[in-house]
Amino acid sequence: MRRLALLFVIASLALAGDLTGKWSGTFVDTTTTDGSGKTTGAYMDLKLSAQTVTGTAGPDETHQMVISNGKLEGKKLTFDVVQPGGTLKFDLTFDGESLQGAASSEKDGLRMSAKLDLKRKA
Numbered sequence: 001m002r003r004l005a006l007l008f009v010i011a012s013l014a015l016a017g018d019l020t021g022k023w024s025g026t027f028v029d030t031t032t033t034d035g036s037g038k039t040t041g042a043y044m045d046l047k048l049s050a051q052t053v054t055g056t057a058g059p060d061e062t063h064q065m066v067i068s069n070g071k072l073e074g075k076k077l078t079f080d081v082v083q084p085g086g087t088l089k090f091d092l093t094f095d096g097e098s099l100q101g102a103a104s105s106e107k108d109g110l111r112m113s114a115k116l117d118l119k120r121k122a
Helices: 002-017
Strands: 021-029 036-051 054-059 065-071 076-083 086-094 100-106 108-118
Touching: 021 100, 036 065, 036 100, 036 108, 086 108
Parallel strands: none
Antiparallel strands: 021 036, 021 108, 036 054, 054 065, 065 076, 076 086, 086 100, 100 108
16 A cells, blocks of 8 residues: 555656646637637746746747746646736646646736646647
8 A cells, every 4th residue: 555655656746847848839818808719829938846836938938927926736736927917827737748727817907817728848
């Protein structure tokens, strides 16, 4: 039984280590005025140390903003990106192969939300 528990811990740590790297995919703004989704690019360069996540995020490799409050707890990745006009809060799930979830912010009483789907960049 101890061996099984040890293998589970080792596998969890190996999975967490895979978060470090460059990720690209889509950012779908779901708060467009006509109700449709507006798709743009998404790019992240993440670094994991213990449960603390640092790095940058933005629409592409050349337009990056520093992330803050980054943490990985199990499969749940959360962090903030401070940008002009407010803070964008990310709530993502990391499955070892992809990052998926949502981002949200509020500015002048208007809420913005978006869905994200990123894969490791080769």
